[in-house]
Amino acid sequence: MAHAVLFEFLHAEMVAELGAGDTDPGPGGQKRSLSILEGIGFRVGRALGERLPRETLAFREELDALKFLCKDLWVAVFQKQMDGLCTNHQGTYVLQDNSFPLLIPMALGLQYLEEAPKFLAFTCGLLRGTLRTLGFESLVTSSMATLPACKFQVVIPKS
Amino acid sequence: MSRQANRGTESKKMSSELFTLTYGALVTQLCKDYENDEDVNKQLDRILFSNFLPRGYNIGVRLIEDFLARSNVGRCHDFRETADVIAKVAFKMYLGITPSITNWSPAGDEFSLILENNPLVDFVELPDNHSSLIYSNLLCGVLRGALEMVQMAVEAKFVQDTLKGDGVTEIRMRFIRRIEDNLPAGEE
Numbered sequence: 001m002a003h004a005v006l007f008e009f010l011h012a013e014m015v016a017e018l019g020a021g022d023t024d025p026g027p028g029g030q031k032r033s034l035s036i037l038e039g040i041g042f043r044v045g046r047a048l049g050e051r052l053p054r055e056t057l058a059f060r061e062e063l064d065a066l067k068f069l070c071k072d073l074w075v076a077v078f079q080k081q082m083d084g085l086c087t088n089h090q091g092t093y094v095l096q097d098n099s100f101p102l103l104i105p106m107a108l109g110l111q112y113l114e115e116a117p118k119f120l121a122f123t124c125g126l127l128r129g130t131l132r133t134l135g136f137e138s139l140v141t142s143s144m145a146t147l148p149a150c151k152f153q154v155v156i157p158k159s
Numbered sequence: 160m161s162r163q164a165n166r167g168t169e170s171k172k173m174s175s176e177l178f179t180l181t182y183g184a185l186v187t188q189l190c191k192d193y194e195n196d197e198d199v200n201k202q203l204d205r206i207l208f209s210n211f212l213p214r215g216y217n218i219g220v221r222l223i224e225d226f227l228a229r230s231n232v233g234r235c236h237d238f239r240e241t242a243d244v245i246a247k248v249a250f251k252m253y254l255g256i257t258p259s260i261t262n263w264s265p266a267g268d269e270f271s272l273i274l275e276n277n278p279l280v281d282f283v284e285l286p287d288n289h290s291s292l293i294y295s296n297l298l299c300g301v302l303r304g305a306l307e308m309v310q311m312a313v314e315a316k317f318v319q320d321t322l323k324g325d326g327v328t329e330i331r332m333r334f335i336r337r338i339e340d341n342l343p344a345g346e347e
Contacts, residue, residue, distance in 0.1 A: 002252045005225045006178045006218070013214040014185055036192055043184035047282060048173050076173035 004079055011102060011122060014040070019118035037121035038128075045129020048073070052133075062156055065134045066093050069154075073130055078102075095127075095152040103148035116144050120152075127152055175255050176282075182297065183282025215300020216307075223305040226252070234309075238334045239263075241311065242270050245302070245332075254278050258330070268334040276321050277328040295320065295330075302332070310338045 019033045070082035074097075084096035102119050120142040128140045136156050144150040226232075230248050235241040246258045250272075258272040279298055299315040306313045312335040319329035 002225070002229060003174050003177055003255075006222065006253050007181060009218040009221050010178060010181055010185075013217055014181075017210055017214055032192075036188060039192070040181065040184045040188045043188060044177070044180050047180050047184070048177075051173060051176070073173075077177060 004077070007077070008101065012105070014122070015118050019115075034117060034121045037118065038125035041122035041125025041127075042129035042132075043125075044122075045073075045126040045131070046133050047129075048076070048126075049130045049133025062091070062136060063087070065131060065136055066095075066154065068134070069127055069130060070095060073126075077126070091156045091158055093154040093156075095154065096149070097152075098149045100148050100150045103144070103150060106147055113144070113147070116147065116150075117142070120144070120150060124152065127154060131156070179254070179278055180282050182279050186283045211296040212300040212303075215297040216304035217300075218297075219301040219304025219306075220308055222253070222301060223308040226305070238267055238270070241306070242272075242332070246272055249305075262331075270332055271318070272330040272332065274328040274330070277317075298330070302330075307338060310340075312336050312338050 015037065018036050066085060066087070070085050074080060074082050078097075078101050080099075080101070082095050083098045085093065086096075087093045100120075100123075102123065103116065106116065106119060124140040124142050128138050131138045131140075131154070139155045139157075141153050142150055143153070226249055229252065230244075232244055232248060235244060242260050246260050251257050256274060256278055258274045260270055261273055262271040263269070277295065279295065295317040299317070302315040303313060314331075314333040314335060316331055317328065318331045319325035319327055321328050
């Protein structure tokens with residue numbers, strides 16, 4: 001889909017520009033880069049969420065909201081559904097994508113593994129932002145083992 | 160059944176705004192992150208002003224391949240055809256809008272694309288102290304990069320912007336020259 005392509009190219013340039021960390025090459029700079037990318041994703045997630053009709057926003061169950069992320073959000077942004085969703089039914093969810101589109105260009109060499117967090121930061125924010133609009137505060141982190149597969153861990157604290 | 164149909168519409172609506180939402184969020188977040196940082200204020204202008212042009216260029220260089228594959232548009236014979244393709248096919252395909260083409264120069268080497276609004280700044284929250292024109296550099300870079308890949312050197316710049324209070328947003332496109340395929344240095 002055309003819009004998706006333009007978004008993916010913009011994402012790649014954002015990571016290249018903001019992930020360079022040339023203002024501060026040490027670990028502090030890297031952290032700032034990830035934080036900025038996550039912040040951008042958060043804004044987008046919130047904005048996407050706000051565009052939904054009211055009925056969708058009235059999720060009462062956490063699990064419904066997570067399923068929405070795995071299906072509707074993922075299809076809208078990445079043209080595919082999440083490949084797996086697990087939960088401990090106590091507020092922790094693991095979302096598995098076996099072929100995450102934003103990681104595919106990187107999947108060619110192991111030496112890029114340390115760069116991978118930069119390519120996932122935006123999407124962590126995206127998930128957190130959409131959940132916020134759906135009424136859930138969360139903490140979202142990511143991990144990867146074999147590119148282009150990755151996992152997003154969503155923790156929704158009990159209030 | 161209707162739930163599925165609703166789902167499809169929602170997804171489509173979300174995805175059509177994804178690029179402009181992301182761009183808007185990018186600019187807004189950068190402004191927020193750097194607003195209190197005196198030393199890094201220059202970084203912000205650098206990123207948004209100087210760097211967005213080459214970043215946009217990179218996007219354009221990749222985008223043209225996608226565009227040619229999707230659109231099946233043949234080779235344009237002149238700049239007028241190019242203008243039509245840009246406005247009626249490319250803008251529509253990627254941004255969902257169709258600018259109008261006006262103000263052709265007598266020589267036919269310049270024209271304007273008129274947009275009612277600047278599509279890139281729908282979702283940007285602008286701080287007071289930053290020039291609005293700099294946000295447009297990304298799009299200018301995209302146009303330049305894409306056209307260079309089809310052998311056209313052009314200049315693209317925003318000459319009016321609704322964000323600045325102008326009535327319309329106007330992108331001026333100027334044909335510089337045709338790019339001939341160059342042989343690597345040292346070969347005849």
